[in-house]
Amino acid sequence: MFEYEIWGNSVQNWIISILIIVAAIVIVKLITLLSKRVLKPLTDRTKNQLDNIIFYSLEPPFKFAIILLGIWIAIHRLVYPDSFVKVVDNIYRILIVLDITWVFARLFSGLLQVYWGRRSDGQNNKMLPIIKRTILVVVWIIGLVMALSNVGVNISALLGTLGIGGIAFALAAQDTVKNVFxxxxxxxxxxxxxxxxxxxxxxxxxxxxxxxxxxxxxxxxxxxxxxxxxxxxxxxxxxxxSEPMRRVVLNLGLTYGTTAEKMKEALAILKALPQKVENVSSSPSDVVAVFTEYSDSALGIMYIYYIKKQGDILGVTSNMNTEILASFNKAGLEFAFPTRTVYIQKDEPEDNGKISK
Missing domain, CATH: 2.30.30.60 (SH3 type barrels.)
Known part of the structure; x- marks a missing residue:
């Protein structure tokens, strides 16, 4: 039974090759268990992050390399046509280079995440995703080029072809490139x-x-x-x-019946209001109240104040307007509204030409 041949190989050789692959899988499972129970806790106990990065970088590619090795041994102990063996060898050359590239990609990714992932102020570095993707793309392109070169592909001709295609691609994707930059x-x-x-x-x-x-x-x-x-x-x-404070400008108007003393009182009231309203800057340099103009229907006042950064803009504005209204009403100051006074001149009655006696 074991001497019976399938595709030029005995059943015994097929069973041994399958057992080699199974053994490779078992070894990978044992390495995974060892890593979880021993190596990972050991690296976590050290203060240095470098051993964690190295462990993170090597574990999956190393297990993948064991699987590759097991399959390679299992295949090469069987009898195949030379053309098939050549194809398998070329595939393995590519996979080995890509596996090494995987190590470097994980190593660079871990180093960036640990040593450049956070700024000195403790915040996440927002440049990390872009830099990380860029480095990984470069690493994998280099690895792929080396893998193809390792199996005899003419890289110069390939790069020339890609260069022409790259120009066309760049023209088609210029908006995407602009967005990335x-x-x-x-x-x-x-x-x-x-x-x-x-x-x-x-x-x-x-x-x-x-x-x-x-x-x-x-x-x-x-x-x-x-x-x-x-x-x-x-x-x-x-x-x-990013503004330290929000500047608010109000244009108020009082009636023309307002005396000079009342105008000075109004300006004094306005300058004192920031001390009464929460989250309004009371610094003298941040409060401006001036009598600015004689408009058509009002005596104009410009009032400038600043809302602090932590203050709610709409809420503080409403509170300030309420305080202005209450203070002016209490002081007997009247807000002006558009009015027009029309003076009509009455003419003298005309002489009817009669001569009085």
Whole structure:
């Protein structure tokens, strides 16, 4: 029975080759158990992160290499046509180079994540995803080129063909390239961060995500606006969240019946109001109240104050307006509204030409 041949090999040889592959799988399972029970806890106890990175980088590629080795031994102990053996050898040369490339890709990924993933202030480095993807793409391209070169592929001719195709691809994907560079610009220049409220062109809202191709903003209607990155980098951006305080300008008007003393009282009331309203700056340099003009129907007052960063803009504005109204009413100051006074001149009656006697 064991001497019976299948595709030029005895049943015994087929069973031995299968057992070799099974043994390789069992060894991989034992390595996984050893890593989980012994090696991983051992590396976690050390303060140095480098051993964790090396363990993370080597474990999966090493287990994959054992499987490859088991299959290679199992195949080469059987009898096959030379053409088939040559194809298998070429595939294995490619897989071995790609497995080594996998080690370097995981190593670079782990080093970036541990040593560059967080800034000195403890925040996540927002440049990490782009840099990580770029390095991984470069590593895998180099590995693939080396793998193809290892089996005799003419890399120069291949690169020439890819170069012509790359030009056509670049022309077709120029907007995508602009968006990628736009994302790189946004993450390096940092005109805003996720969570900031910004304004550019006619759009204003809160940034909720900065991606490779686009940035997403939630406007005040709770709608998500997706904008290509290059359009943002080409625009003037106002970062509302970065302002230390919000400047508010009010134009008030009092009636023409207001005396000079009452006008001075109104200005004094306005300058004292920031001390009464929470989250309004009471610094003398941040409060301006001036009598500005004689308009058609009012004595104009310009009032400028600043809302502190932690204050709710709408709530503080409402509180300040309420205080102005209550204080002016208490002081007997009247707000002006558009009025017009018409003076009619009455003519003298004409002489009817009669001569009095």
């Amino acid at each position: 736009g994302a790189f610009t946004l993450l390096t220049d940092k005109p805003f961060n996720i969570g900031d409220t910004i304004r550019f062109d006619s759009i204003e809202g809160t940034v909720i995500d900065i991606g490779i191709r686009s940035t997403r903003i939630m406007n005040y209607d709770k709608r998500i606006i997706t904008i290509p990155n290059y359009k943002i980098t080409d625009s003037s951006i106002i970062n509302i969240s």
